[in-house]
Amino acid sequence: MTEGAAAQQAPVTGMTGPRRAAVGFIFITIALDMLSVGMILPILPKLIESFSNDNTADAARIYGLFGTAWALMQLFASPILGGLSDRFGRRPVILLSNVGLGLDYILMALAPSLWWLFVGRVLSGITSASISTSFAYIADVTPAEKRAAVFGMVGAAFGLGFTFGPAIGGLLGGVDPRLPFWVAAGLSLANALYGLFVLPESLPRDRRSPFRWKSANPIGAVRLLGSNATLAALAVVEFCAEVAHVALPATFVLYTGYRYGWDQTTVGLALAFVGICTTIVQGGLVGPAVKLLGERNAQIIGYGGGALGFLIYALAPSGALFCIGIPVMTLWGIAGPATSGMMTRLVSPAQQGQLQGATTSVKSVAELIGPFMFTMIFAYFIDAGAPLHLPGAPFLLAGALLMVSVVIVVSAGDATKRTLPN
Numbered sequence: 001m002t003e004g005a006a007a008q009q010a011p012v013t014g015m016t017g018p019r020r021a022a023v024g025f026i027f028i029t030i031a032l033d034m035l036s037v038g039m040i041l042p043i044l045p046k047l048i049e050s051f052s053n054d055n056t057a058d059a060a061r062i063y064g065l066f067g068t069a070w071a072l073m074q075l076f077a078s079p080i081l082g083g084l085s086d087r088f089g090r091r092p093v094i095l096l097s098n099v100g101l102g103l104d105y106i107l108m109a110l111a112p113s114l115w116w117l118f119v120g121r122v123l124s125g126i127t128s129a130s131i132s133t134s135f136a137y138i139a140d141v142t143p144a145e146k147r148a149a150v151f152g153m154v155g156a157a158f159g160l161g162f163t164f165g166p167a168i169g170g171l172l173g174g175v176d177p178r179l180p181f182w183v184a185a186g187l188s189l190a191n192a193l194y195g196l197f198v199l200p201e202s203l204p205r206d207r208r209s210p211f212r213w214k215s216a217n218p219i220g221a222v223r224l225l226g227s228n229a230t231l232a233a234l235a236v237v238e239f240c241a242e243v244a245h246v247a248l249p250a251t252f253v254l255y256t257g258y259r260y261g262w263d264q265t266t267v268g269l270a271l272a273f274v275g276i277c278t279t280i281v282q283g284g285l286v287g288p289a290v291k292l293l294g295e296r297n298a299q300i301i302g303y304g305g306g307a308l309g310f311l312i313y314a315l316a317p318s319g320a321l322f323c324i325g326i327p328v329m330t331l332w333g334i335a336g337p338a339t340s341g342m343m344t345r346l347v348s349p350a351q352q353g354q355l356q357g358a359t360t361s362v363k364s365v366a367e368l369i370g371p372f373m374f375t376m377i378f379a380y381f382i383d384a385g386a387p388l389h390l391p392g393a394p395f396l397l398a399g400a401l402l403m404v405s406v407v408i409v410v411s412a413g414d415a416t417k418r419t420l421p422n
Contacts, residue, residue, distance in 0.1 A: 023141060023150065025199050026134050029094065031157035032191045033131070036105065036184035038165020038275070042267040043173040043180050044117075045253045050177070051114045057383060060254050060375040062114065066121045067250055067371025073125025075364035078132050082357020087211040090137040091201045095192050100127035102188030109181035132356035139344045139352040140202035147344050151337035152286025156279045164275070170268020209351070224351065224358050231346045233412040234339055235362050240405045241303060241335070242363040244310070246370025247398035251378045258382060259391050260319035270323065277330035286337045295338040296409060302335025303405045310399030314392030332402070374398075 048066070049059035085093045104127055108120035135151070142150045169180040225235040256262040256270065290298050309329025316322040340359075347355045374394040381390040390396075 023138065023154075025195060026137055027154055027157045029098070029191050029195060029199075030131070030134055030154060031160045032187050033098075033101070033128075034157060034161020035165040035168075036101070036161075036187050037128075038161050038271065039169030039172065039180040039184050040105075040108075041249065041271060042166050042170050042253055042264050043177055046173070046264060047177050048114065048117065051117075057379045060251070060379045063254070064250060064372040064375030066118060067246070067375075068368055069118065070121045070125035070128075071364045071367030071369075071371065073122055074128065075361055075368060077126045078360035078364060079354070079357040082132055082136065082354050082360070083211045085133045085136055085203070086209045086351070086354060089201045089203050089208070090133050090140065091195075091199055093133045094137070094199065095195050097127045097133075098188055098192035098195065102185045102192065105181045105185035105188060109178045109185065132360035135340065136352045136356040137202045139356070147341040149287030149290060149337070151340045152282045152290075152334070156283030160275065160279050164272065166268040166271030166275070168268075170265045173264050173268075209354075222358065222361065224347070224354055225362065228346050230412065231343060233408060234343050235359065237299070237303075237405045237408050238336075238339055238359060239362050239366050240401045240408070241306075241332075241339075242366035243370050243373075244306065244398035244401040244405075246367050247310070247374045247394045250371045250374040251394045254375075255378065255391055255394070256319065256322070260322065262319065266319075270326070273323065274326055274330065277327045278333055281330045281333040282337065286334050289334045290338050290341070295342050298338040299335045299409045300406055302332050302338070303402045303409070305329070305331025306335070307399040307402040307406070310395045310402065314395035314399070316392075335405075 044066075045059060045063050048062050049055070052058040052062060081093050081097070101124065104120055104123040107123065108117060111117045111120060135154070138150055138154060139147060168183070172179040172183060222235075226232050252271075253267050256267055262270070286298075289301075293301065306329055309325045309332065312325030312328060313322060316325060343355060343359065344352065374397070377394045377397065378391065380386055381388065381393045
């Protein structure tokens with residue numbers, strides 16, 4: 001029997017050898033994807049700025065529009081890819097998306113103008129929507145009671161990518177601003193080739209569901225989340241948290257460059273520190289924290305820590321004090337896996353792809369709103385005509401949104417206990 005066949009026939013209640021190997025591949029594929037994203041993170045805003053006559057405020061507005069377009073593609077592509085993965089399996093969706101992402105980075109590496117960069121971001125939004133399929137894969141092969149911890153481990157892959165990606169991107173960008181895109185393209189295509197040979201299918205044919213357009217769209221996806229009161233509350237929590245999170249990629253580079261004078265290398269090293277802290281929290285603390293505190297308390301502490309981190313970011317008068325907020329901020333990392341683990345237990349095995357597509361659509365709405373909102377707020381409060389000079393205003397708003405998440409979690413606590421199975 002092949003490894004892929006063994007993985008398909010393995011029981012969902014255990015973690016057999018092939019299934020552990022599959023989780024390892026998902027960890028690696030997400031780490032490589034995030035390494036690629038991390039490499040271009042400190043470069044793309046500066047590249048946009050170079051096309052905008054080095055005007056930071058104009059670059060912020062354009063970067064916000066780019067982020068909005070990316071999120072719009074995620075909004076529509078995520079439920080479609082989730083439905084396709086429920087119908088045809090996770091493996092082909094993940095592999096084809098990796099190929100598409102690699103080709104997209106090549107396009108951005110060759111982009112001669114803002115319009116070509118814009119097309120690249122649109123394509124990236126479509127191909128990156130496969131991340132939700134990776135999380136559905138984890139739900140397929142992991143027992144329900146262990147999902148929060150495994151989601152945390154997979155979340156650590158994001159941290160590893162951001163540990164090395166921004167630092168590498170900053171160094172490569174110092175040589176040539178297009179070089180990080182070429183390296184990212186090579187990693188994505190190598191990742192697809194690697195998966196072609198080692199990734200087994202996680203969803204057996206007898207557990208697949210038909211593809212339906214009525215559910216493979218943002219409205220249908222949200223309908224699934226509204227089918228259960230607790231699921232709906234958790235979706236609102238994720239929405240608020242995701243809007244808050246957008247403040248970081250939308251304004252981090254521009255804010256630190258404007259307020260502290262950081263160059264690409266310094267930004268890359270700071271983001272690497274973020275990645276180290278994120279990896280420690282999600283890779284080592286999520287499982288013990290959820291086991292010791294319970295999912296609800298882990299959410300409260302995580303979202304509360306994120307709010308405090310944003311406050312430090314907004315008010316720090318120096319780059320050194322800003323960095324103090326980084327380990328505080330990464331406590332946020334224990335909240336997301338706890339929320340995701342709770343949500344996967346509220347739908348059937350055949351709906352895991354739909355669920356991940358739906359939650360990604362919710363996040364996409366947040367990312368559709370967030371980049372434009374936060375960059376406009378940043379541009380407004382650094383403009384010479386602003387009534388108050390407050391560059392940290394986007395971070396203050398983000399912290400307030402996380403506190404809304406805390407309030408919802410606290411108020412929904414009793415309902416969560418009644419609804420979730422033991």
